[in-house]
Amino acid sequence: MNDMRPIAPEVLASENGKPFKVSRRGFLGASLGALVLGVTLPASLTRALAAAPAAITPGSRVAAFLEIRPDSTVLFRSAFIEGGQGIFTAMAQIVGEELDVDPANFVVEGAPPGPDYLLTGGGRFTGGSMSVRMSYDTMRKLGASARHMLLQAAAAKLGVPVSELSTEPGKVIHAASSRTVPYGEIADDAAALPLPAEVPLRDRANFRWIGKPFARLDARDKSTGKAKYSIDQKIDGMLYAAVQHSPRLGGEPGAMQNEGEVRGMPGVHSVHRLPGAVAVVANSWWRARRAVEALQVNWTEAASTASHPMPADFSSAAHMAKLKAASGDGVAFETEGDAVGALAGAARVVEAVYDAPYLVHGQLEPPSALARWNEDGSLELWLPNQAPEMFQADAAKFAGIAPEKVIIHSPMLGGFFGRHFLYQTANPYPQAIQLAKAVGRPIKLLWSREEEFLRDALRPMAAVRFRGGLDAKGMPVALSAVAVGEGPTGRWFGRQPDKVDSSAVEGIAGKVYAIPNRRVGQIHVDDPAIIGFWRSVGHSMNDFFYETFLDELADAGQQDPYELRHRLLAGSPRHRTLLEAVADLAGGWKRGPFVAEDGTRRARGVAMASPFGSEVATIAEVSLRDGDIAVHDVWVAIDPGSIVNPAIIEAQMNSAVALGLSSALLEEVVYVDGMPQARNYDGYQILTPDRMPRVHVRIVESGAPMGGIGEPGLPGVPPAVANALSVLAGKRIRSLPLSKLDLKEVDG
Amino acid sequence: MELTINGTKHQVDIEPDTPLLWVLRDELGMTGTKYGCGLAQCGACTVLVDGQSTRSCVTPVESVAGTEIMTIEAVADDPIGQKVVEAWVSNQVAQCGYCQSGQVMAATALLKQTPKPSDDDIAGAMVNLCRCGTYNAIAAAVRDAAQA
Numbered sequence: 001m002n003d004m005r006p007i008a009p010e011v012l013a014s015e016n017g018k019p020f021k022v023s024r025r026g027f028l029g030a031s032l033g034a035l036v037l038g039v040t041l042p043a044s045l046t047r048a049l050a051a052a053p054a055a056i057t058p059g060s061r062v063a064a065f066l067e068i069r070p071d072s073t074v075l076f077r078s079a080f081i082e083g084g085q086g087i088f089t090a091m092a093q094i095v096g097e098e099l100d101v102d103p104a105n106f107v108v109e110g111a112p113p114g115p116d117y118l119l120t121g122g123g124r125f126t127g128g129s130m131s132v133r134m135s136y137d138t139m140r141k142l143g144a145s146a147r148h149m150l151l152q153a154a155a156a157k158l159g160v161p162v163s164e165l166s167t168e169p170g171k172v173i174h175a176a177s178s179r180t181v182p183y184g185e186i187a188d189d190a191a192a193l194p195l196p197a198e199v200p201l202r203d204r205a206n207f208r209w210i211g212k213p214f215a216r217l218d219a220r221d222k223s224t225g226k227a228k229y230s231i232d233q234k235i236d237g238m239l240y241a242a243v244q245h246s247p248r249l250g251g252e253p254g255a256m257q258n259e260g261e262v263r264g265m266p267g268v269h270s271v272h273r274l275p276g277a278v279a280v281v282a283n284s285w286w287r288a289r290r291a292v293e294a295l296q297v298n299w300t301e302a303a304s305t306a307s308h309p310m311p312a313d314f315s316s317a318a319h320m321a322k323l324k325a326a327s328g329d330g331v332a333f334e335t336e337g338d339a340v341g342a343l344a345g346a347a348r349v350v351e352a353v354y355d356a357p358y359l360v361h362g363q364l365e366p367p368s369a370l371a372r373w374n375e376d377g378s379l380e381l382w383l384p385n386q387a388p389e390m391f392q393a394d395a396a397k398f399a400g401i402a403p404e405k406v407i408i409h410s411p412m413l414g415g416f417f418g419r420h421f422l423y424q425t426a427n428p429y430p431q432a433i434q435l436a437k438a439v440g441r442p443i444k445l446l447w448s449r450e451e452e453f454l455r456d457a458l459r460p461m462a463a464v465r466f467r468g469g470l471d472a473k474g475m476p477v478a479l480s481a482v483a484v485g486e487g488p489t490g491r492w493f494g495r496q497p498d499k500v501d502s503s504a505v506e507g508i509a510g511k512v513y514a515i516p517n518r519r520v521g522q523i524h525v526d527d528p529a530i531i532g533f534w535r536s537v538g539h540s541m542n543d544f545f546y547e548t549f550l551d552e553l554a555d556a557g558q559q560d561p562y563e564l565r566h567r568l569l570a571g572s573p574r575h576r577t578l579l580e581a582v583a584d585l586a587g588g589w590k591r592g593p594f595v596a597e598d599g600t601r602r603a604r605g606v607a608m609a610s611p612f613g614s615e616v617a618t619i620a621e622v623s624l625r626d627g628d629i630a631v632h633d634v635w636v637a638i639d640p641g642s643i644v645n646p647a648i649i650e651a652q653m654n655s656a657v658a659l660g661l662s663s664a665l666l667e668e669v670v671y672v673d674g675m676p677q678a679r680n681y682d683g684y685q686i687l688t689p690d691r692m693p694r695v696h697v698r699i700v701e702s703g704a705p706m707g708g709i710g711e712p713g714l715p716g717v718p719p720a721v722a723n724a725l726s727v728l729a730g731k732r733i734r735s736l737p738l739s740k741l742d743l744k745e746v747d748g
Numbered sequence: 749m750e751l752t753i754n755g756t757k758h759q760v761d762i763e764p765d766t767p768l769l770w771v772l773r774d775e776l777g778m779t780g781t782k783y784g785c786g787l788a789q790c791g792a793c794t795v796l797v798d799g800q801s802t803r804s805c806v807t808p809v810e811s812v813a814g815t816e817i818m819t820i821e822a823v824a825d826d827p828i829g830q831k832v833v834e835a836w837v838s839n840q841v842a843q844c845g846y847c848q849s850g851q852v853m854a855a856t857a858l859l860k861q862t863p864k865p866s867d868d869d870i871a872g873a874m875v876n877l878c879r880c881g882t883y884n885a886i887a888a889a890v891r892d893a894a895q896a
Contacts, residue, residue, distance in 0.1 A: 084844030084880045215840060222845030223836035223852055225780020225820030232779035240774065266763055286770035287763075364784045364792055364846045364879050414782070414846030415879045449785045647840060651885070655843055658881020681789035681877065689874055692883035 056115055059138035062146045062195060064116035066095070072170040072184035074101050077111035079119045080131040081386060082218065083413030083420075084655070085710045086648035087131050089216045093209040093644055094136060098143030098202055100167040101183065103209050108217060110410035113388040113403075125387035127418065127533065129612035129708020132644055136706060144199040146190075153189035154181045213647030218412070229414045231446060233370045233382045238442035239269055241435050242288035244295060245277045245454055248674040249425060249530065250302025250309030253278045257296040265291045272438060274431050281439055285446055308425070314528050316358060316461065316671040323463040323484040323525055324353055330482050330523035333500035334509040337517035342478030346469025350556045352549055354466065354734045356541035358669035359459040359534055362686050365414020366452045369429035372442035377401065382409040383429050386420045391429065394422055398430045399437075417659065418533035421492070423457040425530055450679040457532025458669055460485055464508060464545045469517075474557025476568070478517040481508045481546070486527040487538060495524070503533075507542025507715055510610055512575050513550070513568035529671070535659055539611040539715040544664070544736065547607035547719035552732055561723060562589040562606050574639065574702050575615060579608060582617035582637035585698045589619070592727055600625065602632070605723025609715040614640040614707030618716030620693070622724035627744035631661055631693040631721055636713055638697070641704040649709050653697045656713025662687035664718035668737050685739075749813050753778070754822035764810035768802075769793045771809045772819060780820035780849050784877070791876025794850035794857075795819050801857035801873070818856075820849040828893075829856045835893035843880035850876050855890045864894055 059065075059079075067075040076095060082088040092103035111117045118124045119135045147167060154172035155162040158179060166173050172181045204210075221227040246252065253273050256262075262280065263271055267287035272279040278297055282288035302309030343349055370382040379399050385391045388408045396403040413420060424430075432445040447455070462485040469478035487504030495501055500522040502509070509520040534540055554561040562583065569576040583589040583606075592603035600623040609616045619635045636653045643649060666685045670677045678684035722733045729746050751758045753776070760775050767786075772778045772795070781804060784792035788803040795804045796818040823829035832855045842848045851874070858865055858873040865873070870890050878886070 084842075086843070215837075216842070218845065219837045219840055219842055220833070222842035222848050223833050224824055225849040225852075227845050228779070229782075229846060231783065234777065234779070284770060284774040286766055286774065362879055363844070364782070364790060364877065365844075366783065413844060415844040417879070446783075449787070651840065651843060651882075654884055655881045658883065659879070662881075680787050681785050682787055686877060686879060687881065687883075688877065689883040689886070690871055692881065695884060 058116055058118040059135065059142055060195065061116050062142060062149065063191070064114065065111070065142055066099070066146050068183050068187035070184040070187070072101070072182045073105045073107065074099070076106050076108045078108050079111055079117035079124055079135065080126040081110045081410050081413060082108070083126070083416040085652060086216055086645065087126065088218060089214060089648065090132050090644045091139060092217060093214050094132070094139045095143035097207055097210045098140045099147050100169055102169045103214055103217070105170065106217060110388070113392045113408050118389070124389050125421070127386050127421065129614075129711045133613060133706040133708060136644075140201050141199060144201055145196050148196045148199045149190040149193045150183055150186055152193050153186040157181060157186055157189065210644055212645070214645055216648070227412055229365050230368045230370070230382055230384045230411045231365055231414065233411065233444065235370065235372060235442050238370065238372070238444050239281050239283060239439060240285040240288045241279050241281045241432065241443050241445040242285060242292045243274065243277045243279045243431060243445065243447065243451060244292045244297065245451055246299045247454070248299075248302060248310040248312060249276065249455075250306035251299040252276060252303070254298035254300050257298070258294065262291050262295050265294065270439060271295070272435060274434060276425070277431065279431060279435055279445075281435060281443065285444070289448060308528070308530060310674045311528055312674050314671055314674040316669065319461060319528065320355055320463065323461065324355065326484045326523045326525060328523060329480075329519070330484070330521035331498065331500050332519060332521045333502070333505050334518065334520040339478050339480045339517045339519035342517035343467055343469040343480060346478055347472040348470045348556060350468045350470070350552055352466050352552055352732065352734055353463060354545040354549065355463040356461065356544065356736045357667070358461050358529060358671070359663060359667050360453055360456045360669055360684060361417045361419035361534060362681075362684070363413070363415030363417055363419050366447050366449055367419070367428050368444065368446040369427075369432035370442065370444045371429065371432035371436040373436055378405045378407055379433065380407040380409070381429055381432070382411060384413050384416070384420045385410055386416060387422060390422045394424070395429055395433060399433050417535040418537070419456065421533055423492070423530060423532050426455050426457040426532065449681070453676060453679045453684065455530075457530045459534035459540065460488060460527050460529070460531040462504070462541055464542070466545070466549045468549065468553045470553060470557045474559050476515045476553050476557070479515050480518070481520045482523060483508055483520070483542070484523045485525055486531060488531050488533045491531055497524075503538045505538060505542065507539035507609065507611065508546050511546060512572055512608070512610055513565065514571050515568065535656070536611055536711040536714040539609060539711070540660070540663065541718070541736070543607065543609040543611070543715035544718040544722065547609070547716070548722050548726070548733065551605070551723045551726065560591060562591065565606065565608060574704065575608065577702070578615050578617045578637050578639050578700055581698050581700055582606070582619050582635050585637055585696055586619045586633070586635040592724075596623070600630075601728065603724045603727035605720040605725070605727070607716040607719035607723065609712065611712045611715050612708030613705065614638055614709070614712040616712050616716050618720040620717065620720035620724050622721055622728065624728050624743055624746055627742065627746070629665060629725060629738055629743070631691070633694045633696065634661070634717060634720070635696045636698070636716070637700060638712060639700040639702045639704070640707040640709055640712070642701050642706050643699060646699055649699055650697045652709050653713040654695045656711070657695045657717050658687050658692060660714040660717025661691070661693065661721060664721050664736055665691065665738050668740075749809065751809070751813060751817060752815065753817045754819060754825075760809070762809060765808045768795070768804040768807040768809050768812055768817070772804065778819055778821050782846055782849055784847065789877070790847065791854060792847045792850045794853040794876060796853055796857050799857060799860050801854045820853055823852055823856060826856065828859050831893045831896040832856050832859065832889070835889040835896060839885050839889040839892060841882050841885040841889050843882055847876060847878045851878065851886055855886070855893060858890065859894055865890065
């Protein structure tokens with residue numbers, strides 16, 4: 001997901017790209033060049049778009065995105081779904097800047113499926129830290145187009161030439177006659193006008209909102225319980241459903257020993273068999289859950305025909321051993337110079353094997369789906385999702401109806417981190433659709449936390465074998481890395497056996513250091529688990545592998561790890577500047593160990609990463625107390641090229657540090673006998689407030705092409721922490737999470 | 749069973765061991781209080797029972813009959829709650845926001861009992877999980893609310 005190839009149109013449309021095979025038949029439409037007055041429901045908008053007949057350019061039709069209301073406030077339909085990353089606010093800033101409407105006067109909601117919103121390389125999803133960088137120019141033009149139409153309408157209304165008009169936020173001004181026309185008064189007239197072919201964009205120097213720390217639009221609603229998530233949706237006549245899944249994927253429900261008894265439990269409407277699960281429908285979710293968990297089900301073992309059946313003897317430890325034992329160099333992904341020759345001629349060769357475990361997403365909102373079959377045969381779904389068209393297509397296939405008959409609502413996400421892509425067995429909506437059909441009523445299905453931890457799509461497990469060669473002066477001259485495992489992009493978008501899935505190697509490949517002879521290869525090993533995209537995807541672990549191995553090379557060559565990086569970036573001013581920036585932010589580089597003012601013995605680690613189009617340098621300061629790892633400060637310098645909202649970037653860096661640290665310190669999904677051992681946060685610990693370090697952020701705007709924000713802050717955190725810890729522990733650390741280490745013997 | 753929630757009495761006819769969370773959400777339609785884990789691990793379901801921070805997902809409804817229950821829906825009507833909300837907004841605490849109802853309620857409970865909390869008091873009371881990692885902003889907002 002790092003580069004754009006996995007989501008480029010040709011890939012999306014490839015024969016392997018099943019999840020993206022969205023039928024566009026029903027949506028191809030002609031210009032709807034109108035500013036729709038008043039509030040239109042997404043359902044009716046969907047129908048309006050479906051009725052339009054010719055091809056359209058995504059992001060061009062003002063009416064698909066903007067409704068200017070009589071009070072001159074703006075309803076904006078975002079192609080991207082808000083899940084904490086601040087995209088709704090960013091969209092309001094970008095569009096408002098050109099439309100000339102204060103972003104605070106925007107109400108933003110997730111757009112329904114439709115061709116207008118395919119802004120992510122010809123498809124549509126919220127992920128890969130793509131949203132702003134992929135739509136920035138288009139959304140600016142959209143806002144400017146709407147402003148142009150409003151000016152035209154005002155000119156007609158006032159009987160003056162457009163050239164005499166200007167705008168101030170929310171209104172058109174005719175200075176010569178001191179007249180003003182609020183946008184809301186001319187939205188109707190503007191609606192009748194054609195879209196302009198060309199519109200001038202505002203000069204960057206005159207930006208009022210882009211680049212400023214504009215307050216989030218959702219801050220108050222989210223502080224008062226008013227924000228509505230999928231789990232909060234309620235519609236007339238709905239019943240609630242809870243499920244119990246087969247403990248191993250692929251197993252099917254056999255006899256239910258106490259079915260009659262469970263049918264008689266309070267509030268129970270009905271008991272159902274579903275593929276791989278049983279369900280209870282009841283008049284409250286608690287009653288449904290209590291009943292479904294009381295069901296004593298004989299689960300069959302997975303049939304050999306099942307898709308991705310979980311073997312009864314599967315264990316994560318055995319799978320890790322298998323990955324580490326894989327031999328050979330795999331398929332080459334990135335080569336430079338002659339790594340084999342340079343290793344053979346090196347003064348010293350360092351070898352190490354690194355690994356990282358499975359992770360769950362652990363977003364706090366458990367997955368749910370609300371399904372309603374309407375009288376006209378359409379199916380309406382409210383569900384957490386990062387890709388409405390993909391879910392629409394898949395739901396249509398499952399329901400046996402045309403995609404245009406599926407109405408998708410995409411509420412705000414209670415965290416996502418990659419959780420809400422189309423992962424089939426990890427998504428509750430097929431169950432909700434089936435149950436709603438069976439009972440003839442709308443069904444709100446919610447997975448308990450335990451069912452969620454059983455069926456989440458995991459960050460894949462991975463192991464990497466490194467060999468590094470040093471010259472006589474201790475400088476790295478060769479690096480060979482072989483990543484073993486499976487990447488999520490290949491799993492979900494089709495894998496070509498002779499090619500490397502970039503999501504498996506990103507963060508080992510694409511590094512910026514001037515090591516003249518390099519080879520990065522991959523050995524594909526099928527992962528028996530359902531794997532998915534986890535925040536920063538391959539980078540979330542691969543930069544840990546690479547950047548800690550680089551410290552090993554520094555140690556072997558008797559070089560300071562910061563100084564070594566600095567030297568290796570001599571030919572790359574952008575990265576060298578960033579490395580210096582993070583050191584400056586941290587008050588200068590020092591590795592340690594050193595004694596801090598509070599008497600603790602501390603060390604610092606440094607790491608760099610190039611994820612999702614941005615560049616990041618990270619320093620972490622760590623101490624040990626009674627074997628417990630304390631991370632005191634994390635300094636992050638990020639260069640995303642150019643920015644929209646520095647406050648949101650700082651918040652995202654905090655968030656990325658928290659999740660990166662959580663994964664580094666604590667998180668690990670363990671499978672025994674084909675079953676995850678932890679089914680809730682009591683067994684799967686995530687970062688608690690007492691472990692949160694101070695986070696210091698510096699944004700460097702180099703002017704390079706705009707990069708991502710949501711994910712790039714994460715990859716540098718685990719290696720920066722592990723590199724610091726290695727100094728204190730006096731040994732290299734090659735496996736996560738760090739909580740597995742016995743550090744009690746180390747003097748804190 | 750009679751419950752007093754946000755100063756209003758509600759009659760509910762429900763199994764007495766039903767967790768308060770689900771009475772709020774499904775019986776009374778007050779969905780601001782969130783379900784995250786059901787095991788009192790995450791705190792997304794935090795409400796105030798007689799001013800005490802309480803995890804409603806493991807609180808049988810019968811145990812809170814006769815108490816004063818306060819939920820996020822009424823937080824801005826409470827003088828201390830209002831300060832907390834304003835501090836949450838001005839510190840731009842929320843990211844995904846899902847845990848924030850519980851965080852705001854936990855902060856309100858803290859400041860009701862300890863109007864001028866030390867950093868240790870804050871660390872001791874603000875223990876709810878946030879997967880977006882807004883912990884630093886939460887601590888800053890609690891300090892601001894205490895000063896307001």
